[in-house]
Amino acid sequence: MTQQVWAILDSFLMQTAILFLLASGFFLIHRTANFLNIAHPDYATVGAYLIWSTASLLGWNVWIATVISMVATGFITNLIDRVSFRYLRGAPLALLLCSMGVGLVVRYSAFMIWGGRFKKLTIILPNLEIGGIVVSGSLLVALAFVGLVILLFYFILNYTRLGISIRAVADNPSLAENFGIDTERTMKFVWFLTGCSATLGGLVLAFYQPLTYSVGFRWILLIVAVSILAGERIKFPNLLGACVVITASMEIGLFFIPEYYRMGIGFAMLIIAILVRRVLQK
Amino acid sequence: MTTAFAAFILSFVSLFLIYAILVLALNLQWGQAGILNFGVVGFVMLGAYITGVLMIDPATVPHVDVGFNLPFPVAFVIAITVTGIIAWLVSSIVRLGIEELAIISLAFAELVHITIENETWLTGGTRGIYISSLLDEKLGLLEFNVAFAVILLVVVLLVYYFTRTLNFSQFGRILNATRQDELKAKSLGFNTVSYRMKAFVIGCMLMAVGGSFYMYFTMRAVPAMYPVDMTFIVWIALLLGGSGNNLGAVLGMCIYILMDALARLFLNIPGHPEIAAGLKYVIIGLLLVAVIVRRPEGILGPKRSRYG
Numbered sequence: 041m042t043q044q045v046w047a048i049l050d051s052f053l054m055q056t057a058i059l060f061l062l063a064s065g066f067f068l069i070h071r072t073a074n075f076l077n078i079a080h081p082d083y084a085t086v087g088a089y090l091i092w093s094t095a096s097l098l099g100w101n102v103w104i105a106t107v108i109s110m111v112a113t114g115f116i117t118n119l120i121d122r123v124s125f126r127y128l129r130g131a132p133l134a135l136l137l138c139s140m141g142v143g144l145v146v147r148y149s150a151f152m153i154w155g156g157r158f159k160k161l162t163i164i165l166p167n168l169e170i171g172g173i174v175v176s177g178s179l180l181v182a183l184a185f186v187g188l189v190i191l192l193f194y195f196i197l198n199y200t201r202l203g204i205s206i207r208a209v210a211d212n213p214s215l216a217e218n219f220g221i222d223t224e225r226t227m228k229f230v231w232f233l234t235g236c237s238a239t240l241g242g243l244v245l246a247f248y249q250p251l252t253y254s255v256g257f258r259w260i261l262l263i264v265a266v267s268i269l270a271g272e273r274i275k276f277p278n279l280l281g282a283c284v285v286i287t288a289s290m291e292i293g294l295f296f297i298p299e300y301y302r303m304g305i306g307f308a309m310l311i312i313a314i315l316v317r318r319v320l321q322k
Numbered sequence: 323m324t325t326a327f328a329a330f331i332l333s334f335v336s337l338f339l340i341y342a343i344l345v346l347a348l349n350l351q352w353g354q355a356g357i358l359n360f361g362v363v364g365f366v367m368l369g370a371y372i373t374g375v376l377m378i379d380p381a382t383v384p385h386v387d388v389g390f391n392l393p394f395p396v397a398f399v400i401a402i403t404v405t406g407i408i409a410w411l412v413s414s415i416v417r418l419g420i421e422e423l424a425i426i427s428l429a430f431a432e433l434v435h436i437t438i439e440n441e442t443w444l445t446g447g448t449r450g451i452y453i454s455s456l457l458d459e460k461l462g463l464l465e466f467n468v469a470f471a472v473i474l475l476v477v478v479l480l481v482y483y484f485t486r487t488l489n490f491s492q493f494g495r496i497l498n499a500t501r502q503d504e505l506k507a508k509s510l511g512f513n514t515v516s517y518r519m520k521a522f523v524i525g526c527m528l529m530a531v532g533g534s535f536y537m538y539f540t541m542r543a544v545p546a547m548y549p550v551d552m553t554f555i556v557w558i559a560l561l562l563g564g565s566g567n568n569l570g571a572v573l574g575m576c577i578y579i580l581m582d583a584l585a586r587l588f589l590n591i592p593g594h595p596e597i598a599a600g601l602k603y604v605i606i607g608l609l610l611v612a613v614i615v616r617r618p619e620g621i622l623g624p625k626r627s628r629y630g
Binding site for chain 2: 075076078123124127128132133134136137138140141142143144145147148149151152155156260261264268298300301303304306307310311314315
């Protein structure tokens with residue numbers, strides 16, 4: 041009995057962790073640059089592929105590979121911002137449209153570089169046994185990352201100059217600029233953080249599913265739903281709460297609806313998130 | 323010139339004309355009303371499959387349980403109406419917050435795709451459905467293609483005229499005002515949400531017109547015929563040609579179709595199918611970004627009425 045309950049709980053926790061890590065960067069961009077970056081999950085895919093290349097192909101230590109890939113993805117996201125999004129600041133619809141194009145470029149560049157075959161990231165992690173139930177190492181790592189991201193963002197946003205300027209830019213970009221905050225430098229930092237967190241999301245996603253070029257993109261609906269539900273302020277515990285709610289209702293929905301309509305549940309979740317947000321705003 | 327080659331060219335022209343309908347419909351939504359519709363392919367599929375299911379003769383397609391064997395005009399009208407109702411439902415759920423509708427339409431298209439792939443009893447699943455066309459039975463291959471291209475040309479001209487009239491009418495001017503400054507339009511007493519919803523529904527119905535004719539023209543439908551890139555193709559054509567300008571939209575589609583044909587002829591890298599397949603999307607994406615960043619008004623630029 042405990043085994044069965046744990047099996048459900050295990051998949052629930054894992055999905056929540058993945059969703060949170062994938063959504064954190066998206067959420068940050070949604071609130072600071074004020075647009076829905078559809079290309080975001082593709083950054084996670086690229087990050088995961090980079091880890092796979094350095095760890096499985098070159099044979100480096102996984103954690104070193106992860107850190108290097110995080111930095112690399114951070115630079116890639118910055119590069120993309122430099123050549124595309126930077127010119128469209130403050131125009132959310134044009135940015136959304138642009139991110140659609142960026143998403144296509146990133147996704148299919150990954151397809152061209154790494155091919156269409158499934159890749160498996162093999163990492164041996166020790167399992168933990170508590171009172172008869174086996175907690176898998178990948179779940180522990182995922183939860184540790186979630187905690188790390190929440191703490192790190194809490195620290196950055198509250199106790200560093202750059203973090204405070206991020207909040208200022210999110211609230212009112214032109215006012216922040218008038219007060220002497222270098223908004224472009226802040227945005228560079230935001231995009232860097234976005235790339236880093238996306239890579240963590242990609243790594244945890246690679247524990248859960250085999251890697252393909254579209255592995256991240258399938259999560260986009262839930263990511264948007266979570267980010268809308270999490271509210272206007274940049275508060276990552278709120279985001280985690282939204283992830284828990286969405287994943288739980290998703291799991292409950294899957295009891296009644298066949299697995300191949302997973303997308304349908306995501307669709308319903310998205311609509312509910314939007315409606316709930318509307319009601320809360322009033 | 324052989325008959326087969328002429329038929330091939332004509333079928334290409336017909337495909338272009340169907341895409342022209344879609345791009346005109348999207349121009350109404352994005353160019354006039356400023357609605358982001360990322361689910362073009364979903365509404366096209368709805369139009370096509372509803373037409374198909376209504377026209378199908380259950381005796382000829384064993385793996386489908388339902389079929390109504392209706393003539394094309396009846397099926398066409400029902401398909402357009404039903405798509406309109408569904409589009410209205412989709413847009414009324416969120417009262418048309420534009421960003422939200424963009425994501426919802428993206429999800430909706432995917433949902434339509436999944437439903438059609440899985441409900442084999444209705445849509446034939448991945449095996450698809452087949453219909454017989456009255457034109458096909460009476461005419462030869464070449465005549466069929468000529469007749470079809472002519473019919474489509476007439477339809478495109480009608481749609482062109484219709485959207486043009488709409489754009490320059492009071493309705494179009496209010497849409498323009500809504501897109502440019504919603505608050506101002508509201509303060510003049512117009513229910514902007516209702517106007518935008520009307521534009522969305524009309525656009526989706528026009529997309530269903532394209533889908534319905536596509537079904538009748540190809541006489542079969544499988545989900546693979548409606549890939550997601552249909553949406554991107556229509557978008558890139560519209561942005562390239564000039565959003566807000568019907569002529570520009572059609573011109574953009576013309577350019578895209580020619581580019582696609584050239585790419586198919588010359589872009590063959592032996593031994594690396596992945597590169598050729600991926601490169602197409604990368605180029606579409608790069609074009610999309612480049613147009614939005616560098617020349618948001620497109621080649622021809624917007625054409626408005628004197629007042630807007």
